[in-house]
Amino acid sequence: MNDIPASFVQALRFWSRLPVPAFDFEADPHGRPDMENLAPVTPLAGAVLGVVAAIVLVLASLLGLPATPSAIFAVAALVVMTGALHEDGLADLADGFGGGRTMERKLEIMRDSRIGSYGATTLVLGLAAKISLLAALVTATGAFWAGLVLLAAVAVSRIAGLLPLVLLPPARSDGAGAAAGRLSLDAWRLGGIPALIAGAVLAWLGTGHIAAILAPALGFLAAYGVARLAERQIGGQTGDVCGAAVMLAEIAFLAGALAPLGWHA
Structure with a gap:
């Protein structure tokens, strides 16, 4: 891996809409991202987003808001920071896979900026799942510990979202998936293995149950x-596929962390 600070800044710029300035140590601040360099630091970029969302969650709780409104504000903070990129990917994937009969038609639907019934339904269910799981964690553990689990879920889900680049070729010759290209398994492991370990530890600390260490593995499995x-469905990956993988990995992580609490209720 090359320059870590430059790669981290580039990863934060890639994964969010935050106003990340250009730094003197960056050779090409707004150039095409090199996924081989971005992958190892992707969990760190995700952790930054997770910290902000966790702070929103804790502050909302300290202000006296119940668990569900606090969770809504935390998820909203994530949506704002990422520009709803992953939510859009999940909705487009549902529309394409649900409404297209051929690979070509599925890809055509996924590129359409309009949202259909499959996409709208999947998007609502996805956001509802994330909010309800996070709210349940707040109720069971308190806002601080739930925020710790949320931080881990966001970090793990970002590197999980790069798995399609490792496993699949681009499904089309243009678009975000084609621009990103393939990602080597070695580069992915540099981010994936530390994220797996750290995510497991944080899930355990946040819930107090050893079984919660399986949460990051469930996130990877979802991706x-x-x-x-x-x-x-389409013979490869696109940006929408990666976005959907991030969204579902985050939901799977939260579900994996919450489930042991129900076993011991």
């Missing part, structure tokens, strides 16, 4: 499932 589904 893997999205990649394999995309392989069958």
